Amino acid sequence: MAGMVSKLVVVLVILAVHGACDTSGLDPNFYVNKCPTALEIVRSAVKKAVAEEARMAASLLRLHFHDCFVQGCDGSVLLDDNATFTGEKTAVPNNNSLRGFDVVDNIKTELENACPQTVSCADILAIAARDSVxxxxxxxxSVALGRRDSRSASLSGANQNLPAPNSTLQTLITKFKLQGLNQVDLVVLSGGHTxxxxxxxxxxxxLYGLNGDANPQNIDNNYLxxxxxxxxxxxxxxxLSPLDDVTPTKFDNDYLKNVQxxxxxxxSDQILYTKGQSTKNIVDYYAGxxxxxxxxxxxxMVKMGNIKPRTGSHGEIRKNCRRMN
Structure with missing residues (x-):
């Protein structure tokens, strides 16, 4: 009976997510007339990059996530530091960790040649994330489009808002909630680690605990x-180690089975299953x-892509994703 109740709770939460409406003002057809080749240009470039290095798919997906969790989905994560400006690339979760900037640069160059100052860097990240998956x-x-690029970034926001790999479950839940994302979103988006x-x-x-513990809890001995x-x-x-050592380059639900x-x-992966009953139920539901x-x-992903987009006259369309116009 308890199992049935748990499943019912998960289903009710999921239905609430499904019922959420898009209030961002974005439109999947935003570039149909303005730049009809935009989606194909992005897809082709992502396909080429992933063919050269399968890991790039995860890197581009992660770029979109790290962008949206700081100031919203506004391309701020792409801005380089300079003498008068400090961006987000040197934040602890990003420094020597984020990848894919060159791929975004290549996409932006092609788009500027085809449709000058029309397609935003923030939209490039959203499309590239979908195509990578x-x-x-x-x-x-369907990626809703029409985001504009910010003229600011937040190093402190990147350090504070992005979940760390050793976060507690409550910290993860809180950081997702602050972005308007619930526990279903937390578990499922963590599933991107597949x-x-x-x-x-x-x-x-x-592996070793805080003080070099010889036997950390909640890890399979052979895996350890x-x-x-x-x-x-x-x-x-x-x-490097694969986040999913079963099918490391295939997008599936093996990540959830691994956590089980x-x-x-x-x-931050394992605690979804071992530290909270509600997230454990969600893992079980989607692993099955x-x-x-x-x-x-x-x-x-659509819900995450709708976090505080700049639209209309807010922000700009950067000519170069690494710097403001």
Whole structure:
């Protein structure tokens, strides 16, 4: 009976998410007349980049996430520092970690040639994230467009708003809630870790504990042994391990199954299953049905892409994504 109640709670939460309406003012057809080749230009460039390096799909997806959680989906994460301006790239969650900027530069150059100062960098990130998921085998969704680029960035916002890999469950829930995202969104968007890699420095605490503990809790012993072989207790900070060691380049729901088996790479992955009953129920629900996971991931991505977009006369359309006009 308790299991039935848990499933009912999850379903009710999901229905609430499905019923949410788009109040962002964005439009999937925004570029149909203004730049009819925009979507194809982005898709082609992303396809080329992912073909050259499968990991780039996860990197582009992560760029969109790190953009939206700081000041909204406004392209602020792309701005370079200069003598008079400090951007978000040197924030702790971003520094020596975010990738894909060159791919965005290439896309922007092609778009400027085709449709000068028409397609925003913020929209490039949103489209590239969707295309990265699709090219990795995930669900397609219609990307609402019309975002404009910010003329500001927030280093403090990036440090405060972006979840750390060793976050507590309550911290994760709170940081997502502040962006208008609920626990279903938290679990499902974390499911984006079904593709990509993470650096040893991001999951070392998961392996050795805070004080070099020999037997950290909530991790499969064989998985722990394998991870330690590539991530020593000191040194090797940039050594990489797949976030999903079953199908690391395929977008599926294996990440959720890994978490069920105590094989979540990051602390912030595993605690979704071991530290909260409501998030555990959500993990179980989507681990049991990949199609439902894909559908909800698409809906949660649309919801995330609607976080505080600049539209109308707010912001600008950058000519170069790395600097303001």
């Amino acid at each position: 699709v090219l990795s085998g995930g669900a397609w969704w 593709i990509g890699m993470s650096r040893c420095v991001s999951f070392r605490q998961r 042994t394998n991870l330690k072989s590539g991530c020593p207790s000191s040194g090797g900070d940039s050594n 088996s105590l094989k979540g790479l990051l602390i 049905d990949e199609l439902l996971f894909m559908k909800q991931f698409a809906e949660s």
